[in-house]
Amino acid sequence: MDWRQLWEIVSAPDNVPIVGLIPLLIFYIYLAWKQAKANDELIAELETNPAMAKTHHRKSWPFRPGWQKEIHVWPFLLRIEFLAAMIVSIILMVWSITLSAPLEEPSNPNLTMNPAKAPWYFLGLQEMLVYFDPWIAGVVMPTLIIIGLMAIPYIDTNPLGSGYYTWKQRKFSIGTFLFGFIILWVAMIIIGTFIRGPGWQWFWPGQTWDHNRLIYEVNRDLPDLFGITSNLAKGIFGAIVVGGYYLLGGFVVHALFRRYNPKDYKRMSLLQYSIMMFFLLTMVGLPAKMLLRLLWHIKYVWITPWFNV
Amino acid sequence: MAEENQNGKNGNRVGLLERVKAGVKEDVQSLKSDLPVKAKEQIEGLKDPTKTQVFTSIFRHKHDDTPRNRALGVLSNVFLHLHPAKINRDAVRYSYTWGMGGITFYLFIVLTFTGVLLMFYYHPSKVQAFRDVLYLEHDVPFGKLLRNMHRWAAHLMVIAVWLHMFRVFLTGSYKKPREFNWNVGVILLVLTLLLSFTGYLLPDDQLGFWAVTVGTNMARATPLLGHEGPFGKMLGMTPYNDVRFGLLGGSIVDANALLRSYIWHCIGIPIVASIFMIVHFWRVRKDGGISGPAPVMLASEVKEPKK
Numbered sequence: 001m002d003w004r005q006l007w008e009i010v011s012a013p014d015n016v017p018i019v020g021l022i023p024l025l026i027f028y029i030y031l032a033w034k035q036a037k038a039n040d041e042l043i044a045e046l047e048t049n050p051a052m053a054k055t056h057h058r059k060s061w062p063f064r065p066g067w068q069k070e071i072h073v074w075p076f077l078l079r080i081e082f083l084a085a086m087i088v089s090i091i092l093m094v095w096s097i098t099l100s101a102p103l104e105e106p107s108n109p110n111l112t113m114n115p116a117k118a119p120w121y122f123l124g125l126q127e128m129l130v131y132f133d134p135w136i137a138g139v140v141m142p143t144l145i146i147i148g149l150m151a152i153p154y155i156d157t158n159p160l161g162s163g164y165y166t167w168k169q170r171k172f173s174i175g176t177f178l179f180g181f182i183i184l185w186v187a188m189i190i191i192g193t194f195i196r197g198p199g200w201q202w203f204w205p206g207q208t209w210d211h212n213r214l215i216y217e218v219n220r221d222l223p224d225l226f227g228i229t230s231n232l233a234k235g236i237f238g239a240i241v242v243g244g245y246y247l248l249g250g251f252v253v254h255a256l257f258r259r260y261n262p263k264d265y266k267r268m269s270l271l272q273y274s275i276m277m278f279f280l281l282t283m284v285g286l287p288a289k290m291l292l293r294l295l296w297h298i299k300y301v302w303i304t305p306w307f308n309v
Numbered sequence: 310m311a312e313e314n315q316n317g318k319n320g321n322r323v324g325l326l327e328r329v330k331a332g333v334k335e336d337v338q339s340l341k342s343d344l345p346v347k348a349k350e351q352i353e354g355l356k357d358p359t360k361t362q363v364f365t366s367i368f369r370h371k372h373d374d375t376p377r378n379r380a381l382g383v384l385s386n387v388f389l390h391l392h393p394a395k396i397n398r399d400a401v402r403y404s405y406t407w408g409m410g411g412i413t414f415y416l417f418i419v420l421t422f423t424g425v426l427l428m429f430y431y432h433p434s435k436v437q438a439f440r441d442v443l444y445l446e447h448d449v450p451f452g453k454l455l456r457n458m459h460r461w462a463a464h465l466m467v468i469a470v471w472l473h474m475f476r477v478f479l480t481g482s483y484k485k486p487r488e489f490n491w492n493v494g495v496i497l498l499v500l501t502l503l504l505s506f507t508g509y510l511l512p513d514d515q516l517g518f519w520a521v522t523v524g525t526n527m528a529r530a531t532p533l534l535g536h537e538g539p540f541g542k543m544l545g546m547t548p549y550n551d552v553r554f555g556l557l558g559g560s561i562v563d564a565n566a567l568l569r570s571y572i573w574h575c576i577g578i579p580i581v582a583s584i585f586m587i588v589h590f591w592r593v594r595k596d597g598g599i600s601g602p603a604p605v606m607l608a609s610e611v612k613e614p615k616k
Contacts, residue, residue, distance in 0.1 A: 014516075017464035021471075028472060031404055032479045043605050058604030061399055070395040072379040077392065077401050084408050085415050092419065092465065096457035103446070106439045107518030109561065116519035119509055121467050121502060126523065135538045138527025149495045152478075153488035159611055162484040163603025165405075170481060177478050267613070307532075307539035 002208040009194055009205075013102045018120045018193050025186065035060065035165040043169065059164075114198045114211065123192030124185050130200065131289050133308055141286075148279040155276045157267040172261050180283055219299035222292075231305060238302025242309060245288070249281045391590055399602045405480070406599065409473035413501075414586070416466040423459040424575065431511070433571035435564045438513035463505050470501050482600035490592040493585055500582040507574035513567060521570070522562050528553035 010019055038060035046053040057063040071077075104113075118126045128137035152173075160169040167174060197203035198211045222241065223234040254277075258265050268276070292298040302309040358364055359372065370381040380394035399405065430449055431441045445452035474494065477483060483491035510521040528551075529537040535553060536546040548560040558565030593599065 014464075017461075017468060021468050024468065024472065025475075028407060028475065031407075032476070035404060036479075039605050043607060046605070047607055047609060053607060059399060059602055061402070061602075067398070069398060071398045071401070072376070072383075072395055073392045074379045074382045074389070077396060078383075078389070080401055080403070080408070081411055084412060088412055088415055088465070089419075092458055092462055095461045096454055099457070099461070100453065101457050101460035102516055103442060103512055104515035107513050107515055107562075109518070111515070113515050113519040116523050118520050118523055119506060120464075121505070122524065125527075129527075134527045134530035135532055135535070139531045139535075139538070146495060146499060149498075150492045153483040153485075153491050156484065159484070160606050160608060161481040162606070163480060163482060163601030164605055165480055166605070169606075169608065173481075174479065181475065263608075263611075306543075 001206045003206065005208050006206045013099055014120060015193055016099060018189060021186070022190070025182070029182075032165050033167070036167045039164050039166050040168045043166070115196060115200055117192070117196075120189060120193055123196075124188035127188040127192040127196070128286070131286070131293055135307065136309065144279070144282060148283070151275055151279065155268070155272045155279075157272065158264055172257075172264065176280065176283075184283070184286060217297060219293070219297050221300040221303055222298050223303060225298075231303075234303045235305075238300075238304065238309065242302050245285065246278075246281055249284065250277050253277060253280060391594070393594070393598060396598065397602075400599050402602065405602045407472060407476045409469045409476060413466055413469040413473055416462050416469060417582075417586070419462045420459060420466065421579065423455055423462065426455055427459055428575060433511070433568050435513065435567060438511065438567060442512045442514070459508075463508060466501060467505055470498050474498060477600075480601055487592075487596045487600065490589060490596055493589045493592065497582060497585050497589060500578055500585065504574065504578050504582065507570040507578065510562070510567060510570045511574065518562060521566070525553055525556055525562065525566075528556055 009015060042056075042058070042060050046056060046058070105111075117123060125137060125142060128141060131137070132141070156173050158170060158173065160166070194205055195202055197207075197209040199213070201213060201215060203209055221234075223237050226237070228234050228237050265273075289301070292301070300308045354361065359368070369385050371378055372382070383389045383392050383394050427445070430445045430452065432438060442456070445456055447453075449455075477491065477494070506521075506524065510517045529535045529548075531541070531552050532539045533541060533544055534546065534551060535541045536548050536551045538546070541551065548554065554560060556566075556569070557563075558569045
C-alpha cells in the first residue's frame with residue numbers, strides 16, 4: 001500500500017473538487033431520499049384514505065389552518081440568499097488561501113505529460129476513449145448526452161412527481177437518471193481521476209504509479225473470434241451484431257417496460273417511445289462494450305473501412 | 310416747512326448711506342433671528358434622512374415594516390424584482406431547493422469580477438502568458454489569491470451546476486410547463502463546461518496545454534468534419550481545414566489557439582451564457598416560479614388525455 005501515491009493523487013489541487021463532490025453527492029442523495037420517503041408514505045396514506053385526501057394539504061411538512069400560505073420574499077428569501085452568498089464567499093476565500101491553483105512548467109509540445117489528463121469534469125469522456133474510438137467517445141457520445149438530456153422533458157410523459165421528491169411514482173425515470181449520472185458519469189470520472197495512471201493504465205488506489213509498466217493485452221475483434229476474414233463479411237457481420245443489439249435489447253426493454261410501466265407505455269407516442277429506446281439502449285451500450293472488453297478482451301465489434309465500433 | 314415731510318428733509322430721497330445702513334441692519338437682524346431657526350430645522354431634518362429629497366429621489370417608497378413596503382422593496386428594485394413579492398411558505402426550504410441555481414449565478418458573478426481583474430495582468434500571447442501568471446503569483450498584490458479564487462470558483466460552479474440539474478431532475482421540475490427552461494439549462498450546463506475548459510489553456514503551462522491537446526484531438530475524429538473521423542477524408546478534410554483547425558486557428562495548439570481560447574473565454578461564451586441566463590431566469594418566473602414544493606399528486610387523480 002503506497003499511501004504517499006494515494007495522497008499525491010487525492011491532494012492534487014485539481015482533484016480536490018472531485019474529492020469534495022463525492023461527499024456532497026452522498027449528502028444530497030440522502031437529503032432527496034429522506035424527502036422522497038416521507039412523500040411516498042404520505043401518498044400511500046392518501047391513496048387509501050380518500051376522505052383525508054380531500055382535506056389534506058398534501059405536503060410532508062406540517063401545516064395548520066390559519067398559517068399564511070405565502071410569505072414575503074423580503075426578508076424571508078433574501079436573507080437566505082444573502083446567507084448563501086456569504087457562506088460560499090467564506091468557503092471560497094478559505095479554499096483559495098489554503099490551496100493554490102496548480103501551475104506546471106511552461107507548455108512544451110516536445111515533452112508529453114504522462115498521464116495527460118483532461119480537467120476532472122471531462123475525465124468520464126476520456127475514460128470512454130479506452131473502450132471506444134475518439135469519434136464515438138469524444139464527439140458522438142457527448143452530443144448524444146446533450147441531446148438526450150434535452151429530450152428528457154419530451155419523452156417523460158409521467159404527470160406525477162412534478163415539484164416534489166418521490167421515488168415510487170417515478171421509479172423508472174429516477175432510476176435511469178441515477179444510473180446515467182451516478183453510475184456512468186460520476187463513477188467514470190472517479191476511475192479517471194483516482195485509478196488511471198501513466199499510460200492510462202489501471203492502478204488501484206494505493207498502488208505505486210510505475211511509469212515503466214507495460215501490459216501486453218491481446219485485444220481481439222469480434223469478427224475474428226468467428227473466423228471472419230473478408231472486409232465485406234466483417235462489415236456485414238458488425239452491422240448485424242450492432243443492429244441485433246438494438247433490436248434484441250429493444251425487445252427486452254419493451255417486454256419489461258410494457259409490464260412494469262403500463263401507464264407510461266400507454267401514454268407514449270411511437271416517436272417518444274422510440275426516442276427513449278434509442279437513448280436508453282445507447283446508454284446501456286457503454287457498459288455493455290466495457291464488459292466485452294474487460295471480460296473477453298474484445299476491441300471492436302463492427303469493422304468497416306471507414307469506422308470501427 | 311414745506312420741504313419736510315415724514316420721510317425727512319429731502320422728501321423720500323433719503324441719503325444712500327442711510328438706506329444701505331438700514332438694509333444691512335435688517336440683514337444682520339434676519340441672520341440673527343432666522344439662522345438658528347433654519348439650523349434647527351436642518352438638524353431636525355437630518356435626524357430623519359429618509360425624508361430628504363436626495364433620499365426620496367433614490368428610494369421610491371417608505372421602509373416602515375408594512376406588508377406593502379416589503380412587497381415594494383422587492384418590486385421597485387431592478388436587481389431584486391427578479392423575485393416575486395411573495396412566495397409559497399415552503400419554497401424557501403433549503404432541503405427542497407438546495408440553493409444550487411442561485412449559488413451558480415453568484416459564482417458566475419464572482420468569476421466575472423475576479424476574471425476582469427485578472428485580465429488587467431494578462432497578455433494572451435505565447436511570449437507573455439506564462440510569465441504573466443508567474444508575475445501575478447509573485448509580484449501582484451493579492452495576485453495569487455485572485456487567481457486561486459478564479460480557479461476554485463470555476464470548479465465550484467461546475468459542481469453547483471451539476472447539483473442544480475440533479476435537484477431539478479429529482480423533483481421532476483422539468484415537467485410541463487418547464488420543458489423549455491430545462492433545455493435552456495442544459496445549454497447553460499454545456500456553456501459552463503466550455504467556459505471552464507477554455508480557461509484551462511490560458512496559463513499556458515503543461516497542464517493546460519496537454520489537457521487542451523487531448524481535448525481538441527478528439528475533434529480530429531469528428532464524423533464528416535474531422536480529418537481522422539469517419540468519412541472525413543472523403544469530404545476532403547485535412548489537418549488544415551477541418552473542424553479542429555477552426556477551433557485552434559491552426560493545426561497545433563499554439564499562439565492562435567491561445568488567443569482564440571482567450572477571446573472565447575473572456576468575451577464570446579460569457580456573452581452567450583449571459584443571454585441564456587436572462588432567458589433562464591425570465592422563464593423561471595413566467596413558468597410559474599419555482600416548481601415546488603408542490604402538493605403531492607395521486608395516481609388515482611391523473612386525468613388521462615384523450616387521444
